[in-house]
Amino acid sequence: MEQNFVLKTIVKYVIYLLVVVFISFALPRLIPGNPLFFLAGDYATDVPSALLKQFTAYYAPDLSLAEQFTLYLKNLAKLDLGYSFYYKTPVIDRIAGAFKWTMLLSIPSLLISTTLAIWIGVRMGLEKQARGATFLVPLLAVQAVPTFLIAALAQVFLGYKLHVFPASGAYTPGITAQSSGYAIDILTHLLLPLIVLVVSEIPSTAIFAYNSTLRIKKEQYVSFAQYLGISQDDVKQKFIIKNIMPEILGKLSIQTITCVTGSLFVEAVFSYPGLGTLLKQATSYRDYPLMQGILLVSCLYGICVNFAFELMLKMYTRTN
């Protein structure tokens, strides 16, 4: 039965994957007036002929749509995502270089923010009604602010004005992996973007955990545990948190997408060399192949993380 379920989930996600690939193929071609296929017109003079040749080879505007799609899939299998207009190197190379920084930022942020958010949400929920709710307003306020704005403000005040942390980049220019203090340097540069990302991710999960706690708090088994004299700590861990976990895990799988998106914007503000900064440059320079590549990769990343979470969730609920 377990294998049947895993199989069904895999099939579902493969379908999602295919649809994303298809959309990534179709979108630039569908949007009216998109410049990709007017390259012969406005852009022909801006784009060097070598690049134009690569472009035509990759996008093949003169072939039929079906043939274009086959070509696209073939290229995808080869991990060929076309050539970047601006950098004049393969898109996949640029993305691979940037992706590791994005993972360095996004994955720890997800772990830290989730742990903190659950702790905060449960603490709030366990308080007497009015006291717990006072934290709700600040959380809602932070949740409403666009992530890039939190990043910009943090950069201004903590980075530039107060010089508490380095304000941009992933490492001090010039330093290499062999230099002493490389790890520390990476860490100090990671700190501010990480803090900003964690702060932007906490409210949503914390509020959810708070509401879940309020609900579970009213369950009969919680009050009975207290009648039995079970310690408050045990009640918190084994009665409340254990019972809110399934729904939190469910919420988290959606949260992972927000984490990926948030990471992109935080990187862009801090010029952290992940996919976010790459995206910002690609948009500035209207580097369509690069943009398309980043879109595809971030969608795929999101789907993979989502898939991992859904499996984890089902395994957790089965064994408990």
Add this chain to the structure above:
Amino acid sequence: MSNLSANIAKLPIYKKICLLILVIYFAIALLAPVIMPYSIQDFSHPHLAPPSGTHWLGTDELGHDIFSLLINGFRLTIFMALIAGFLSTTLGTVLAFISVYFGGAIDDILHFTANLFLMVPELVVIMFFAVFAKPNLLNTILAIVFFSWVRVYKIMRAKLMDCMKKNRVMYTLSLKGNFLDVAQALALDVLPIWGSFFVLQCNRAVMYETTLAFFGIGAPLAKTWGKLIRAAIDYTDLYYDNVYLWYLLPPVLAVLGFVISLALLVSREV
């Protein structure tokens, strides 16, 4: 009308403050042409002048009056937010009605599509969409609407299904009556949610548009707050002479005031 004022009076104090802030924003948006001392096209003024009697928030490095830019931003942002919010909420609601009324394959397809939309990073796709399309305000709005109807759809659909289950009369009506009859019958139940969503979606639209503008996407001449913030951050000497105080901070505070007030206004009772 008296019902509305009674409901407003019942709101907790912080929500009343939010409502007041939003009313002020709206008023500024309406009165923008009157309040702005200079045109936004006018860049004949001294560059980077600090705040003074003639330029309340000083000027930027190209010579525009920042105060006028800011006021213009009110108009652009609110106009855009209202339209995008209205369209995405209504689209989500209508699709939910269609889903619930027709059921079967149509529901399955819509639901599957919605789940797919949820799985991809919304903002990145909007960005993608908006970059490829011609850079104007309409396309930005369309891009935002196209991707944010999903939240509304999912919850409306759940609520409508709930309603249909609970109310047998409506259910039989849906079997006999046509689509419009059903819509009418369920409308009353759905209206309050539509209202909350409208505000939420307006908020989301502002968040998205500001983020897009920050990334340089959108109509180049429409100087929304996002664009102003981007321009400020791009300016290399922002931190000398406290330039950031009157160049960066005003649009930032304007955005914060708007999004936070909107969000707190529709938050569930604390």
Add this chain to the structure above:
Amino acid sequence: MLVLEKARIEYPNLTLRYPDMHVKAGEFVGISGDSGCGKTSLLEALFGHDFTGAFFYDKGLLAGTDIKALGDAKYRLMSYCPQFSQNALNPKLTMLQHLQLTLKGNGLPYDKEEFEELLDRLRLPTTLLDRYPAMMSGGQKQRFVLLLCVARQPQLLILDEPSSAIDMISLRDMVSFLVGLRGKITVVMVAHSLALLSKTADQIINF
């Protein structure tokens, strides 16, 4: 053990007045009355955590101390088993875990043999310890809840309609178990059926 005089709960439209109670240590006392006459309300007011209402008495003592003054300390002296407590088990814990947590919270050791004997007296199989609530019948859950209440070695045991949702056989086992506690633990039980109580109780208080 338990003294209650002139207890009353005041509602906006009416006041519920309760008969006086004097329960001696080690007694088995039954409380009977029609549905809705406020039995549960009184128990909740006296021993519940979340009672929000206007509850007053002229005299209310638990083991010699005023009940309201005791606050949460009263749970060290007594076990309160509310109505529908077959639903009072944590769906994510095994029975053994429930037992161990209860013992830990009350500072008591886990003596495997002692509890196997207890399970036996309640006609519960020892394999029950590894089961989750979802795998147990209503009667088993009710009896296990009773076991938990007794395991903490209270001086007073309050049961609110433990018979409400279980079958006759489980009920019989439970009552004979409770009767066996006489002299060691004071038991106050609310029940529907007078017949059950009249054969076993030292006192019956009619509401």
